[in-house]
Amino acid sequence: MGYAFQVVPFNELLSSSNELSRLEKPLDRHQALKVGACSIIVIDHSDQCISGISEEKRCLAAWVRNQRSAVRSVRYKGASSMRGALNADISNASDRTKSQLDWLRGNAPELRRTAELRLQEASRFVSIDEARGYIQTYQREITKIKSAKQAKTVTISFLIAGLVSLFGSRLLGCLLFLVALIIFLLNRDNWNSIKEAERTRQSQIHEMKQELAIAEQFESELNPAPSIQTDETIKQSIVAIAKDLERKHVFLEVACRSLNSMAVSWEQLAEEVLSDMTDLPSIAHNTSREPRAEQAFYTSSSDGDNEISLSVRVACERDIDDYYFRLDLEQAHQIMRYLGYKRMPREWMTLSMKAEERISRFLAEQFGISYEDYYWSSDEGEFKAELLD
Numbered sequence: 001m002g003y004a005f006q007v008v009p010f011n012e013l014l015s016s017s018n019e020l021s022r023l024e025k026p027l028d029r030h031q032a033l034k035v036g037a038c039s040i041i042v043i044d045h046s047d048q049c050i051s052g053i054s055e056e057k058r059c060l061a062a063w064v065r066n067q068r069s070a071v072r073s074v075r076y077k078g079a080s081s082m083r084g085a086l087n088a089d090i091s092n093a094s095d096r097t098k099s100q101l102d103w104l105r106g107n108a109p110e111l112r113r114t115a116e117l118r119l120q121e122a123s124r125f126v127s128i129d130e131a132r133g134y135i136q137t138y139q140r141e142i143t144k145i146k147s148a149k150q151a152k153t154v155t156i157s158f159l160i161a162g163l164v165s166l167f168g169s170r171l172l173g174c175l176l177f178l179v180a181l182i183i184f185l186l187n188r189d190n191w192n193s194i195k196e197a198e199r200t201r202q203s204q205i206h207e208m209k210q211e212l213a214i215a216e217q218f219e220s221e222l223n224p225a226p227s228i229q230t231d232e233t234i235k236q237s238i239v240a241i242a243k244d245l246e247r248k249h250v251f252l253e254v255a256c257r258s259l260n261s262m263a264v265s266w267e268q269l270a271e272e273v274l275s276d277m278t279d280l281p282s283i284a285h286n287t288s289r290e291p292r293a294e295q296a297f298y299t300s301s302s303d304g305d306n307e308i309s310l311s312v313r314v315a316c317e318r319d320i321d322d323y324y325f326r327l328d329l330e331q332a333h334q335i336m337r338y339l340g341y342k343r344m345p346r347e348w349m350t351l352s353m354k355a356e357e358r359i360s361r362f363l364a365e366q367f368g369i370s371y372e373d374y375y376w377s378s379d380e381g382e383f384k385a386e387l388l389d
Contacts, residue, residue, distance in 0.1 A: 028257075032124065050109065097286070162175075363383060
């Protein structure tokens with residue numbers, strides 16, 4: 001017998017605060033969205049707990065009265081021992097709940113302060129509104145992971161039960177093994193996709209940590225991507241693309257890093273992907289610009305006895321006040337080696353946003369323009385600098 005909280009979200013506060021304690025300090029926008037969303041959840045649950053303790057105690061007192069009244073109605077021969085056991089269970093449940101409420105009274109404010117500090121960490125990269133808008137996506141991912149873990153637990157339970165049952169009933173044991181096999185086959189793809197997404201996320205975070213250690217001076221806040229207005233006729237396409245992206249990448253942060261996006265939902269990421277496929281003109285085929293001009297530059301820098309030199313020829317086009325640069329992957333490698341990178345990307349898709357920013361700053365310096373005066377974007381080695389209004 002146990003008492004279920006009616007006003008205070010005790011279990012939700014514990015689970016969300018434990019999840020927040022496991023989240024690392026955010027290194028980029030996507031991690032910050034997760035930390036911010038979890039912090040807001042903890043703050044909301046803490047406020048509900050702090051304000052609802054008195055009401056919860058009144059609900060507990062009413063529950064105890066109702067339970068004891070129900071126990072008194074148990075009347076049959078030898079029922080006195082049963083009533084005594086039930087009353088003891090009611091007292092234990094009541095004492096346990098009172099202890100939990102007392103614990104909340106002393107610890108919920110501290111959990112709230114901790115969440116506020118974590119929210120300040122996230123605010124370096126995202127706003128509170130963006131973090132709150134990410135809560136639904138974050139909760140979906142948490143639910144997906146919990147469901148997968150529960151399915152694994154059920155599968156293991158059936159396997160153990162089947163193994164034990166073999167000693168008593170071979171038929172029952174085989175039946176339990178069959179149920180475990182069915183659960184495994186139904187969830188295998190989901191488990192593998194979550195495992196692969198988690199591995200990719202850890203790899204991305206590890207790479208970011210290495211880059212931040214190399215280029216600490218280039219840290220800056222990531223600005224939110226502009227929202228893309230969609231037409232009614234393509235909403236179904238956006239929904240379909242969002243489902244495909246979620247099925248492929250599982251975690252939104254993994255998809256955003258892979259696609260170089262700052263979206264806060266699967267639908268927004270789908271809008272960006274659809275826009276890239278249909279609306280954005282190709283830099284290589286734009287005929288409205290001036291003829292291509294090949295520009296070469298040589299840069300050297302010395303560090304003690306080691307001298308690092310660079311000689312790269314970059315294709316540059318200019319359209320009024322905008323600049324368009326074209327680099328192949330080997331040219332990018334040369335620039336990155338000059339900037340201090342040790343690990344080189346094998347393809348453009350694996351080039352991090354921080355590395356793209358540093359290459360953009362390098363190009364701006366070499367061609368005599370101010371990086372802060374332009375909006376920079378890149379796609380497969382095509383770097384675009386648009387003059388800000």
